Amino acid sequence: MMYKTLTAITLTAALPLTLSGCGSTQTRDDAPAQSVGDEMVYASGATLRVDGLGCPMCAESISILMGNIDAVTDSRVDLSSGTVHVDLDPSIPVSGAQLRSAIDDGGFTFRSIAFEK
Amino acid sequence: MNPQKLIIAGAIGALAPVGLAQESALSLAATQPAKGRITWREQARFERYELGTEEIDQFTIDTRLTYGVSKDVALTLNVPTVLRDRENGIDDQDGLGDATLALKWRFWQHDPGPIDTNRLALIGGVRMPTGTDGLSSDGWDPMLGLIFTRVSGRHGMNAALTYQVSTDGLASPIAAGTGTDDLLTLETSYLYRLSPSEYASDTHASWYFTVESFVDYETNGDLAWRVAPGVLYEARRFTVELSPIVPIVNDIDHRAELEWGLALGVRVLF
Secondary structure, three states: HHHHHHHOOOOOOOOOHHHHOOOOOOOOOOOOOOOOOEEOOOOOOEEEEEEEOOOHHHHHHHHHHOOHHHHHHEEEOOOOEEEOOOOEOOOOOEEEHHHHHHHHHOOOEEEEEEEEO | OOOOHHHHHHHHHHOOOOOOOOOOOOOOOOOOOOOOOOEEEEEEEEEEEEEOOOEEEOOOOOOEEEEEEEEEEEEEEEEEEEEEEOOOOOOOOEOOOOOEEEEEEEEEEEEEOOOEEEEEEEEEEEEEOOOOOOOOOOEEEEEOOOOOOOOOOOOOEEEEEEEEEEOOOOOOOOOOOOOOOOOEEEEEEEEEEEEEEOOOOOOEEEEEEEEEEEEEOOOOOOEEEEEEEEEEEEOOOEEEEEEEEEEEEOOOOOOEEEEEEEEEEEEEEE
């Protein structure tokens, strides 16, 4: 009886595991992330593609971390497209590696970056 | 429960500030704050137990600080404050409960899309005998567990299997894991994003329906299954959650049985 009860409970408790499998969303190729270097650039903005954002609070973490970078004057996270746009002070140099580190430190997956001159 | 104590406890809970998302109210998730960031979580929980013919009301406020040591490792300190009101009127207790210090290591992560993630983490910790007499197990109780988290579109789930070794324990325990026997817990939770159905560029908050399940098995043979359906509101800097707790199975001979419970929580990201 004890084992039957335990088995029934475990199966029922595991139901969420199967339910979560029915989510459908836009997925990206598992292409390797764009490599970014330490070379400093002067730019007015940048757009980063990020995966694994998951929720509004996750997105806020990125904004907080981006705010710690001198050149970043503002940032916006678009959960619908998985993009992070940062406004940059064109007089302060910044590297792709610096911006990527904010994504990595947040626990998300960096895909690519494009600077705007 | 003494109304004065309830008011004081409620006031503390309401005043206490603010966490991380796709985490349901009560169960573990393989998520953590960013490196160098702190989340502050306050959760007030009311539980009514039955021990023989006696009713026991317990009000707990969990204060939980989590620090992101690195992008994959987080350190959590949970300190409970407990008000216990017994029907017999002579064994009421209040004060600090046993604090828990835990280290979580996310050792695997796969993010297949913008808002999709799969994560596995190991958690290890120790419950320390910081509680006042009658509320403390008086032991240094180690705990080890494995946690899986998946977010896929509007659906999120968490599953955790933990084992806590009891090195001491209360002679007359109320809740699971506070006696002299080890505790094996299977936690699962499912979250469904009610709103918005699709994220937009200006999305700043989400509503979720959540359902959590807890199976507690103690080595003395006690078995309990609790379910907690609830709602969760998540903004960019804070989260509010509300979950009633309902016992489904109480196959218990060595401690009090849960009759019902209610959890109200707030989390804040710093």
